[in-house]
Amino acid sequence: MKNLLNFLIEVGKLKKMPRRGWVINQIKNPESIAEHVFRAAILGWLLAQKKNLKTDRIVKIALVHDLCEIYAGDTTPYDSVLPKDKKKLRELMKTWPRFSNYERRIQALHKYKKEEKGFNKLIAILPLDLKKEIKNFWFDYEHGLTQEGRFFRQADRMENFLQALEYWKKLKNPPMGPWWLWAREFFDDPLLLKFINALDEKFHHKKLGRQEKDGQIREILNFLIEIGNLKRKGRRGWIIHKVNNAETSAEHIFHLAILTWILGKKRKLNLERAIKMALIHDICEVYSPDFTSYDAVSIKDKFTIRDASKLKPISGRPTTEQRKKMEKVKKILETRAMNKLISNLPGNLKRQIKDLWLDFENGSTKEGRFVKQADKVINLLQGLIYWKKYGRIEHRLWVRRAKEVIDDPVLIEFLKTVENKFCLTCKK
């Protein structure tokens, strides 16, 4: 269990690693690798379902595909030609880097070896069965061993492309050219080519012919754009505690999905259900607030949630009456938000996501109950990491509360490991 915890802490570093491509494009406050993985997993899942691919495989490939970057770092096609001068860098971003095939092979081999080394270092501490499982998914992604591996390799880049278009929309002279040039050379999956048409329509107002239009894909794109708002949206609890560069909702979702996988496996859950549930459990926060215990104390009326920067962390705990009031408001706002968010999705996807979310909210299945409790555990872990770094978090109160609400045996064991790690049971 100690190794699983250490693995989870290492994986959490992806939450603080900005995607390198945006850094060299001088994008302010760029997304992190964890945020990219969050949306890539959902994009892969929703589009793979239209192709009748194994979506459980897709989400797992998505969750592991960039883990190597914890130690290997994130790379871009421009890395070998980057100038130091910022003006020259901006000029370079307007072109697509071209290399000879010999140079390309050398670069690709170097990248692969570096990433494989980083990946092996990360998973070395995992139990053998989990290590092999995760390595298989990474191999699948790298070598296209299955239809799912090949599809996600492109879906991953599609999320990247979508993010690029979202960033470029905010710029006066965006470096659009190289991205479309690259996209036209890179993608060949028929469904993703339709998705590109939808991007063209959305971002460049291209009029699509009847053959090119796909209403379902358009709605999936709109949904993905909306959930992209969870990137860079700091979690209110951390803002209340004045944490600098607080973990975002998207980053939290990514971390919970990984925790759900590695501990849910021990619990012999339906992992497909549990991981998907983790991926969507907080997406309603696109429209509804990210509620905290501090809101339970401060809530004034039915629909006013105070600005997190104006709330102070309380040292006590809300009363049962305050909690009940908050839960009532939370349920109304979140249900409304979720219904709005998924309203235009194709029927089967809408039903699937709603079912998963209701299960999470109500704990209807063992997966639902597990993920709900795991959500509190991963939150506690992040809180303790911040406590170690910044102080000023009532960590003992949080641990006490966790022990009140968690009854899953695997999570209880994990919690004990967390306490030992952070020396909460040490004698002073």
Place this chain on the structure above:
Amino acid sequence: MEEKKFYLTKEGLEKIKKEFKGLKELKLAKTKGESPRILQSEDLNPEYLAFQEDVSFLESRITELENIIKNAELITSPSKSNQNMVDLGATILVEVDGQKDEFTLVGSLEANPSIGKISNESPVGRALLGHKVGDQVLVSSPIQTIYKIKKIKYNLS
């Protein structure tokens, strides 16, 4: 299972057949509880180790490869009189946006744009097919880009 043709170079098809043979041996050895020869081989492919314990992955990979082999279509060099035209297997030297680049046009399975192999089903791949040296191929929307074909060669074994 994908029901479509898989265009493969001779090298690509041989690689797949070799992997198929190796995995079938691995599966047979596992059912007999033996250590398969492939794992004792000196040029051991570490990727095979990944399949060792995951039997369902092994079986699905075998089925996948079987399907590919069944539906494979070999990419061959066209006749000399047609070698001035872009077809599968062609290595094309192009000029695009003032820069030179070289692509080899392959089927989807072997496509790897990071090492210059682009798919015949990508928009650029599709646009280049059937064109000759000197042609200027327009790949449109939303930024119009022209690929000028400078040279075409076939290096297929």
